[in-house]
Amino acid sequence: MSTTPDIRFPRSTSETGRVSPKYTRHGSGAKGGFEMAAWLFMRLSGIVLVVLIFGHLFVNLMVGHGVHAIDFGFVAGKWANPFWQWWDLAMLWLAMLHGANGVRTIINDYADRDSLRFWLLVVLYAAATAIIILGTLVIFTFDPCPVINGVHTGADFCPKP
Amino acid sequence: MTASTAEPASKVELPASVGGGGEIPTFDVTLRVRRYNPEVSDESHWDEFKLTMYGTDRVLDALHKVKWELDGSLSFRRSCAHGVCGSDAMRINGRNRLACKTLLKDLDTSKPITVEPIKGLPVEKDLIVDMEPFFQSYREIMPFLVTTGHAPTKERLQSPEDRERFDDTTKCILCAACTSSCPVFWTDGQYFGPAAIVNAHRFIFDSRDDAGDMRLEILNDKEGVWRCRTIFNCSEACPRGIQVTKAISEVKQAVLARQF
Ligand code: HEM
Ligand code: SF4
Ligand code: FES
Numbered sequence: 001m002s003t004t005p006d007i008r009f010p011r012s013t014s015e016t017g018r019v020s021p022k023y024t025r026h027g028s029g030a031k032g033g034f035e036m037a038a039w040l041f042m043r044l045s046g047i048v049l050v051v052l053i054f055g056h057l058f059v060n061l062m063v064g065h066g067v068h069a070i071d072f073g074f075v076a077g078k079w080a081n082p083f084w085q086w087w088d089l090a091m092l093w094l095a096m097l098h099g100a101n102g103v104r105t106i107i108n109d110y111a112d113r114d115s116l117r118f119w120l121l122v123v124l125y126a127a128a129t130a131i132i133i134l135g136t137l138v139i140f141t142f143d144p145c146p147v148i149n150g151v152h153t154g155a156d157f158c159p160k161p
Numbered sequence: 162m163t164a165s166t167a168e169p170a171s172k173v174e175l176p177a178s179v180g181g182g183g184e185i186p187t188f189d190v191t192l193r194v195r196r197y198n199p200e201v202s203d204e205s206h207w208d209e210f211k212l213t214m215y216g217t218d219r220v221l222d223a224l225h226k227v228k229w230e231l232d233g234s235l236s237f238r239r240s241c242a243h244g245v246c247g248s249d250a251m252r253i254n255g256r257n258r259l260a261c262k263t264l265l266k267d268l269d270t271s272k273p274i275t276v277e278p279i280k281g282l283p284v285e286k287d288l289i290v291d292m293e294p295f296f297q298s299y300r301e302i303m304p305f306l307v308t309t310g311h312a313p314t315k316e317r318l319q320s321p322e323d324r325e326r327f328d329d330t331t332k333c334i335l336c337a338a339c340t341s342s343c344p345v346f347w348t349d350g351q352y353f354g355p356a357a358i359v360n361a362h363r364f365i366f367d368s369r370d371d372a373g374d375m376r377l378e379i380l381n382d383k384e385g386v387w388r389c390r391t392i393f394n395c396s397e398a399c400p401r402g403i404q405v406t407k408a409i410s411e412v413k414q415a416v417l418a419r420q421f
Binding site: 022110 | 283291293294297344345348349350351381382383384385387388390413416417420
């Protein structure tokens with residue numbers, strides 16, 4: 001005589017009730033406003049980035065001697081002008097926030113383990129913060145002809161002592 | 162009395178030009194079905210069945226032939242068999258479709274036809290998944306008419322234009338083909354999913370309904386409309402031809418319009 005197997009019903013949710021906890025939404029509602037703002041930001045920053053990036057590419061690669069003119073002195077010249085400082089700052093911040101938020105959504109969409117997702121987001125936020133801070137510092141404190149301990153260490157075009 | 166038995170009186174003689182049932186071409190197909198039986202093993206596996214089918218047969222007929230003639234343990238859902246009830250959505254050759262609306266002759270019969278349960282929902286046995294999480298999201302968007310004020314004594318009239326506004330989303334049969342085709346849903350099952358949004362759309366844009374704001378509030382959730390990445394898998398999967406992605410973006414716009 002065979003024993004009847006212990007069959008519970010319905011099987012996939014028998015341990016936990018009707019809907020398995022994997023599917024019950026936690027912390028619903030609260031962060032919807034943020035997700036909406038992020039969605040809007042992606043579109044608005046995208047529009048501004050089109051202007052900033054193509055303006056940047058045009059000025060760097062096409063105008064004057066074009067791509068052959070790019071060197072240390074070219075960058076130094078651009079950053080001597082507040083217009084280009086603010087242009088590059090806007091491009092840096094928008095691209096970094098836009099790119100970081102885009103990668104955030106990709107992580108949320110594809111990382112299925114909570115711990116993996118958490119650590120990927122930590123790495124992303126740390127990297128984005130570091131690049132934004134460093135980039136901002138460089139744009140505003142850039143000095144092509146620094147004098148370190150009384151020694152002039154700049155490029156050829158710097159005033160010689 | 163002659164010895165030969167007469168043909169039944171009801172038999173209608175058809176001229177050869179009209180053609181009869183016997184003329185339908187037959188062909189051989191191999192059906193590869195994803196099998197899972199938790200009472201036997203925690204692992205799922207593929208089973209192959211070689212079948213001779215007719216040119217008018219659908220994948221559902223092939224599954225019937227397997228179940229009725231070859232292996233009675235094969236489990237799948239079907240009810241209407243005519244694309245109305247929404248119970249037999251499955252992943253056929255890697256795409257979500259209704260088995261009862263997919264003709265075998267439209268598939269590549271030179272290769273095995275793969276049949277799997279829809280993705281992202283817990284498999285219970287073979288092609289049967291637990292639909293409860295799917296229906297839970299559906300219930301949360303309040304898929305019923307909500308009105309304020311006195312109930313009229315007559316029917317609630319609506320202009321043809323107002324009816325047209327949400328016509329597309331009235332066609333949903335809750336088969337889950339869309340939600341289970343969405344990679345965002347596959348990841349963690351937290352996303353409300355296309356079907357819930359389609360059915361919210363059906364009431365949000367119904368001029369007779371007064372709870373549109375509540376539904377927009379529900380879908381302005383961390384796991385609501387903003388998780389949609391405009392991948393279009395849902396629109397491609399829908400057996401009713403509903404423009405699912407379009408409905409989702411209309412709901413997104415309605416949520417935004419409410420804020421500003
Ligand atoms: C040229 C101007 C740009 C435009 C018009 C633009 C537009 C967009 C839009 C609208 C989205 C949202 C897609 C969605 O939610 O489904 C997006 C996503 C994204 N963007 Fe941009 N973007 C631009 C430049 C950039 C740059 C410079 C970066 C990198 C720093 C970047 C990285 C990303 C990433 C990683 C995503 C997420 C991808 C996804 O959600 O599938 N984008 N972009
Ligand atoms: S929208 Fe289409 S695919 Fe989605 S549940 Fe309804 S009928 Fe099925
Ligand atoms: S069995 Fe009803 S839709 Fe296919």
